[in-house]
Amino acid sequence: MDILNSGFAEQNEMLSFEKFKDGVLHDYYIACLSRETSLLSRKEVLTGKAKFGIFGDGKEVAQVAAAKFFQPGDWRSGYYRDQTMMFAIGESNPNQYFAQLYADPDPQREPFSHGRQMNCHYTSRNTLPNGEWANLVEIKNTGTDMSSTASQMPRAVGLALASKLFRDVDELKQFKHLSDNGSEVCFCTIGDASTSEGHFWEAVNAAGVLQVPLVIFVWDDGYGISVPREYQTTKGSISKALKGFEKEEGTNGFYIAALKGWDYMSMVEVFNEGISLARETHTPVIFHIEELTQPQGHSTSGSHERYKTRDRLQWEKERDCLVKMKAWILENALADEATLRRIETDARNNVKEAKDKAWKEYQMPLKELTQKSSEVVDALIPDNPEHEEELRKISKDLRSLREPLRKNNLQSVYKALLLCGDKSTNEALDYYKELQNDSAAIYNSLLYDDGPKSALKVEPVAPVYGESSPSLNGYQIINRYFDSVFESNPKVIAFGEDLGQIGDVNQGFAGLQKKYGNERIFDTGIRELTIMGKGVGLALRGLRPIAEIQYLDYLVYGLQPLTDDVASLFYRSGGKQSCPIIVRTRGHRLEGIWHSGSPMGMIINAVRGMFVCVPRNFVQAAGMYNTLLKSNSPAIVIESLNGYRLKEKLPENLSDITIPLGIPEILKEGTDITIVSYGSTIRIVQQAMKLVEPLGVSCELIDVQTLLPFDLNHMILESLKKTNRILFVDEDVPGGAAGFMFNKVMEEQGGYRYLDVAPRTITAKEHRPAYGSDGDYFSKPNAEEVAAALIEMMKE
Secondary structure, three states: OOOOOOOOOOOOOOOOHHHHHHHHHHHHHHHHHHHHHHHHHHHHHHOOOOOOOOOOOOOHHHHHHHHOOOOOOOEEEOOOOOHHHHHHOOOOOHHHHHHHHOOOOOOOOOOOOOOOOOOOOOOOOOEOOOOOEOOHHHOOEEOOOOOOOOOHHHHHHHHHHHHHHHHHOHHHOOOOOOOOOOOOOEEEEEEHHHHHOHHHHHHHHHHHHHOOOEEEEEEOOOEEOOEEHHHOOHHHOHHHHOHHHEOOOOOOOEEEEEEEOOOHHHHHHHHHHHHHHHHHHOOOEEEEEEOOOOOOOOOOOOOHHHOOOHHHHHHHHHOOHHHHHHHHHHHOOOOOHHHHHHHHHHHHHHHHHHHHHHHHHHHHHHHHHHHHHHHHHHOOOOOOHHHHHHHHHHHHHHHOOOOOOHHHHHHHHHHHHHHHHHHOOHHHHHHHHHHHHHHHHHHOOOOOOOOOOOHHHOOOEOOOOOOOOOEEEHHHHHHHHHHHHHHHOOOEEEEEOOOOOOOOOOOOOOOHHHHHOOOOEEEOOOOHHHHHHHHHHHHHOOOEEEEEOOOHHHHHHHHHHHHHHHHHHHHHOOOOOOOOOEEEEEEOOOOOOOOOOOOHHHHHHHOEOEEEEOOOOHHHHHHHHHHHHOOOOOEEEEEEHHHOOOEEEOOOOOOOOEOOOOOOEEEEOOOOEEEEEOOOHHHHHHHHHHHHHHHOOOEEEEEOOEEEOOOOOOHHHHHHHHHOOEEEEOOOOOOOHHHHHHHHHHHHOOHHHHOOOOOEEEOOOOOOOOOHHHHHHHHOOOHHHHHHHHHHHHHO
């Protein structure tokens, strides 16, 4: 029997009885195959071969029914119990499942994360190795899975919204490899307990407003780990709680259906109706799949016998979806008992064979590595006879490991090198370095895309000014820039609170919605989480979203999709998925506690894997947007709130400027003190420099331009070598971004070697900024404070 080829005919085709029967039996086989995979996986964890396991047992029948309607071009935004669906649509198999369970880093055997994610976390490729977009309409697509509960919900809205845009926006119809006229559906799966998360409710509300082809499957087994659903959900039922979201004549909303997770034919019929509705009319759909079970409990971290009664456990045995499907097949004479036993045996044998093969393939290179490492340790003995006994023990202990790990090799070789000290051979030292480099390539690579479409490979283009270049307000500069972008790049979409009709609160998009349409530039509700989610989903599908958070302080509402999804995406997908979202926001200085924050330390530590651009003006911002739009790199661009009405010269080549990321700019050369800053604080520093200039203090001012990446060519270090004094100025809290810059220059670049006086940081105070002009002055760095520090440094 073909393990991953469904015999189900095309939707709406008139099925013969034999073909129907073959399809049902094949689905039963896939369900049994998945169940056996779950059962054996738990044993592998409990015997120590794998670290942790979480499985999709109890959900098999519902998932094979749903998989019948998953078409090429569709997207899955799911969670860690979807193995059956992935088997059924042909995008995974038990060999790959066990390879991931064992954390096999080989991309041929474990193509989803290269051993970086735990089992049941999937992905698909959306960009080719050259950085160009794959033909997504021919792929059964999966957004790279995450473990964070309900984290799949925000991006699912964006994945579905892309279909709406591809159908409604004429300029996008040319991209035939990205969409077939918006006919793609996003299949979003979630456990019932996770519907208690705010992510779920915000995403459902957004999808209901937008009317996008999002189909949500809620797998309801009655528990969130040990907590029953009565404590999770109003009325103890998510479909009842969502009653007000149901679509009625003349309204928006959802098609909602509640189904039994063991009733195969009812699910097939209702899934067909609901998914067709979503595909054809873009009506969102929610399927609440009830009476599912957990045959092995939540995961390998514990036993469900601890929190379920005997009656409940017996109830789950009786309603096990495989038991019920088998009974239905027999009742309807689709197969006899012997045929079903043969299917079950085939599934059991195939899974065991896959498990054994995956384990052997995972262990073989490790055992070969262990043999080589042992030989390297043995080769140290002739030059170190006084340590022969210890070296032989290290070698023997390493060889005796039945299930060696890569780390065992590094630990043993290092122990031997430590023992031999200066008498270590060059061969052994080189081998240890090779082990380190190989391990770094396996586990520490691909945080950022360093391929042809990396933003770091965009050639810089400097602004060009003529004698007649006019001076404009900052908001007028950025408005002209966005106008040119929307004119030239049909993939660019922008959205956010107040972005559309009024052109954003600072007028950067003024008049552009009217010019380019409310499908490409549009307003959103006050829901930062799904603003980010929409950006993520649109970017995964090949569009170029500019997703706006109105003020930097409010990024915290939308931070989770950025830190858990976007920032780690390239890494955890093994470089297969790109998400070129641009998050546009504004911050640093304005008025009051919640409109003048600068939580840069929080941001740069949360989004490693994204770039963080901190332009001081709007010509610079335009150049950064250009650089990012020529790449596949995700980024946050933080415009200066108090710069929109400051005058700047308009370059003649505004549309072509590209600012190199990670390359600081020296704004003023000097010989006494290096000052490092960015964004709005640059102007504070410039005021301070004017105060100390009459005293003969010569300052070199450096704008870092981007915090991620930071000073790739060590330009700041070269300045410090000249001045031997350095001051970091920033308006984050103490130890925030200033601490980050300090660490980069002092420790990583070795700047401490060139200091004549103690380095300094000047930051905002620990508390939130107070309201009013005085509040700003005394809460954030001010020119007099900076000047005093400069004078003090010169006196040391």
